Amino acid sequence: MTTVSWSGEPGTSRGPGPFLSVRDLSVEFSTEDGIVHAVDGLSFDLEKGTTLGIVGESGSGKSVTNLAILGLHDPAHTKIGGEIWLEGEELISAGAGTMEKLRGNRVAMIFQDPLTALSPFHTIGRQIGEVYRKHKGANKKDARERAIEMLRRVGIPQPERRVDSYPHEFSGGMRQRAMIAMALVCDPDLLIADEPTTALDVTVQAQILDLLKELQQQFGTSIILITHDLGVVANTADNVLVMYAGRAAERGTVREVLREPQHPYTWGLLSSMPRLNSSVDVPLMPVRGTPPSLLNPPSGCPFHPRCDYPRLAGPELCFAQRPSLSPETGHGDACYLTLGQKRELRTARAAGTASADDTTQSGDTVQCGDTVQSGDTPQDKDTAQTGDDA
Amino acid sequence: MTSFLVRRVAGALVILLIISAITFYLFYAIPRDPARAFCGKICQPETLALIRHNLGMDEPLFVQYWHWLVGIFVGREFVQFGECPAPCLGYSFATQEPVFGAIVDRFPVTLSLTVGASVVILAFGILTGMIAAWKVGQPLDKVASASSVIGASLQIYFVGPLLAFYLVDTMQLIPRPSYVPITESPLEWFTHLLLPWVVLSIIFTANYTRMTRSQMVEQLAEDYVRTARAKGMSNRAVFFRFAWRGAMIPIVTIFGVDLATLLGGAIITEQTFSLHGIGELAVRAVQNTDLPMLLGVTIVGAAAIVLLNIVVDVLYAFIDPRVRLG
Structure with missing residues (x-):
């Protein structure tokens, strides 16, 4: 593979280019009903050692994007366009052998549900060890040693014993730890975490996120964190990419996107989740409607059918023409509203929720997250002991 | 594993007992009389009764079943065929050979x-x-x-x-x-x-x-x-x-x-x-x-x-x- 210079590309003028660069990615699935445009012209960069949070509703193309990075889509039913550059190597055009060597080695992935994502037929130790054997050419004994070391590193008690357990003998949190151990066994440069905490309860969630952060600091791994939980992003990510209907809606640092969101969809996401510091009487304002069908995406801005201000930018613009991210670098969003309009609307929305405070008596908003950070859960320890007495 | 096998084998024996009981009653309840087949074309009632007795078929059905069951484990004696060592499944009516053999x-x-x-x-x-x-x-x-x-x-x-x-x-x-x-x-x-x-x-x-x-x-x-x-x-x-x-x-x-x-x-x-x-x-x-x-x-x-x-x-x-x- 030849090294490609990135100096000529827009937005990458500093240095040799980012660690990971996704350029105009499109993923199309052919189904019986037609072609699904799961990802449509998506671009983003990821710097070494940083975390990018990708946020969006179900079906916004988050997972599809990341499966494309690993080349895990079934080629018979998928058409992938654009470019994915990992340290000067293009991955979409790469051969099957190259991708096989890359997966689990330089790029690793952890999945949402660790129970179904781990093989029920093999011991945890074997599942971790075989990655190490495959990519590092280690023998069985060394792979086992490495698996024990990894289990210890992710905080599994008695790793010498637990290495021979099966996934069903682990608790949910321990399974996800084992999954992380498996992903990190070859010290990957990039870790893709696809909703790693969604299937876990809140206390375990915080532990897993802390673990990821800790391991990142230790080994300088870049992380793509896919989630629909903005709270997780706020705690973990450096940069955020908000996806809608297979496209980028907004991109920026965590501070920028969460403090000064520019896209009406981001506003909707933010106001649809409860905050600890706001009154419980403030009603949540979810984004109305449902995500669009990607079989037949809406014309113009894909968000316009659910947007509260589709005519503000002009009578036809949002309906007819697709906005792209602007500015090209830094904090950008795909919306035709002017900066002034956005500032006004944001203030108005904030005031609107404040005035709604007085008029409605809804008590059904949820406060959560207050139980986070309670250390190792008793549940985890409990299940760690069971399962070997058969 | 051992306790599993013990339980499964015990269960299997119960199943076999039930199957044998049902089969026994079904077969012996059919209207054809095997004793008559032994007796031949010209059959005196006395001969028929004798054959029935020799076959052990003049006893109540559950007694016959009990004899059959016991025969499997300890063997039994037939008037007609003589000693039948365990495991005894009786003698064939048709060929007179031991069933088990x-x-x-x-x-x-x-x-x-x-x-x-x-x-x-x-x-x-x-x-x-x-x-x-x-x-x-x-x-x-x-x-x-x-x-x-x-x-x-x-x-x-x-x-x-x-x-x-x-x-x-x-x-x-x-x-x-x-x-x-x-x-x-x-x-x-x-x-x-x-x-x-x-x-x-x-x-x-x-x-x-x-x-x-x-x-x-x-x-x-x-x-x-x-x-x-x-x-x-x-x-x-x-x-x-x-x-x-x-x-x-x-x-x-x-x-x-x-x-x-x-x-x-x-x-x-x-x-x-x-x-x-x-x-x-x-x-x-x-x-x-x-x-x-x-x-x-x-x-x-x-x-x-x-x-x-x-x-x-x-x-x-x-x-x-x-x-x-x-």
Whole structure:
């Protein structure tokens, strides 16, 4: 593979280019009903050692994007366009052998549900060890040693014993730890975490996120964190990419996107989740409607059918023409509203929720997250002991 | 594991007891009187009563059943036939030979037939199913799937004579089916049973092809298979190390159920090729209203199926670590 210079590309003028660069990615699935445009012209960069949070509703193309990075889509039913550059190597055009060597080695992935994502037929130790054997050419004994070391590193008690357990003998949190151990066994440069905490309860969630952060600091791994939980992003990510209907809606640092969101969809996401510091009487304002069908995406801005201000930018613009991210670098969003309009609307929305405070008596908003950070859960320890007495 | 086996064997004995009781009452309740058959055409009532007494048939049914049951464990004495050592299943009404001995004599034939056919079924069914799943949607998959449908619609008594005519009579590729004990000549044993194995397994093999294919396709879409791919496992490793295990679980389960059907198929195959196995014994016993023989064959067949199902359950635990025997 030849090294490609990135100096000529827009937005990458500093240095040799980012660690990971996704350029105009499109993923199309052919189904019986037609072609699904799961990802449509998506671009983003990821710097070494940083975390990018990708946020969006179900079906916004988050997972599809990341499966494309690993080349895990079934080629018979998928058409992938654009470019994915990992340290000067293009991955979409790469051969099957190259991708096989890359997966689990330089790029690793952890999945949402660790129970179904781990093989029920093999011991945890074997599942971790075989990655190490495959990519590092280690023998069985060394792979086992490495698996024990990894289990210890992710905080599994008695790793010498637990290495021979099966996934069903682990608790949910321990399974996800084992999954992380498996992903990190070859010290990957990039870790893709696809909703790693969604299937876990809140206390375990915080532990897993802390673990990821800790391991990142230790080994300088870049992380793509896919989630629909903005709270997780706020705690973990450096940069955020908000996806809608297979496209980028907004991109920026965590501070920028969460403090000064520019896209009406981001506003909707933010106001649809409860905050600890706001009154419980403030009603949540979810984004109305449902995500669009990607079989037949809406014309113009894909968000316009659910947007509260589709005519503000002009009578036809949002309906007819697709906005792209602007500015090209830094904090950008795909919306035709002017900066002034956005500032006004944001203030108005904030005031609107404040005035709604007085008029409605809804008590059904949820406060959560207050139980986070309670250390190792008793549940985890409990299940760690069971399962070997058969 | 040990406690599992103890419990399963105890359960199996109860099942066999129930089966034998039901079979006993069913057979002895049929309107044909075996004593009359013994008695011949000109039959005096006194002779008939004597024969009944000698056969032990003048006692109440549950006493007869008790005698039969006790005979299995400690043996029994027959007025007509004399001493019958344990395990005693009585004497055949038709041939006067001990039932147990007759079954033991013929058991190797049926065992060879069923075990051989099982090997063919599993080996070919799973192999072709795997190939079809590996090449899913491609011509090879379509050929395998189509031929499995054809195979599933064939019948033993149709395919058997047809193949025998071409392979044995016309082309003389293989010898005429018969039973040569494996202890005598393993090669002869093999070649003489080849045709019956193929014929008996044709219908089942097709089924297992289809099942293996669909199970593999299903497993390949599972999350843990995606994880294996994401780890950099090659297609072959994904196929044979991961998906294979998941696909085998339902196959083993279905095979446990199919064993009974297979035994039934063995009876038809034995008849088709005139093999002197337990199936032939059963058919003849029915024709002759040979109750002790019928009862013996039924209970031995039931015992075989129950036993093999325990084996299948143990196998199941080996394939799937989530299954606990205990």
